[in-house]
Amino acid sequence: MKKLVLASVLALGSLTAFAATPVVLENNNETxxxxxxxxxxxxxxxxxxxxxxxxxxxxxxxxxxKAYKNEASEYKLDVMVGEETTTLYANENGDWIQK
Incomplete structure (x- = not known):
């Protein structure tokens, strides 16, 4: 009888583990x-x-x-080439920056 009760508890306990909702630890929208x-x-x-x-x-x-500038004197440029638009980043010396 003890084995039957133990088996029932283990079976029910394992089913509730799958019903748990995941917890979101951090939301990266602010970054x-x-x-x-x-x-x-x-x-x-x-x-x-x-x-x-x-x-x-x-x-x-x-x-x-369009052009944008940050405090470090880096420029974000919305550039049109033909009908396509792309974004480029450069410093004040005209060197391209990877972002």
Missing amino acids: VNTIQEEYQEIDVAEVPQAVTDALAADFPGAEIS
């Missing part, structure tokens, strides 16, 4: 928002000449549609 918020939109005319020269040299025919 994404922080990266997006650190750039302030600026006028395209405010982009340094070194950056526009690098764009003309490396991406012929590309035009800056």
Whole structure:
């Protein structure tokens, strides 16, 4: 009889383990928002000449549609090449940055 009760308890206990809901420990949405918020939109005319020269040299025919700048003087550029839009990052010296 003890074995029957023990087997029943183990069977029921194992079924409840599968019904447990997963616990979310951390939500990473704040990290994404922080990266997006650190750039302030600026006028395209405010982009340094070194950056526009690098764009003309490396991406012929590309035009800056929007420009953003952060506190480290890094620039985020929304660039149109033909009908395609892409985002490029550069420092104030016109060197491209991988982000």
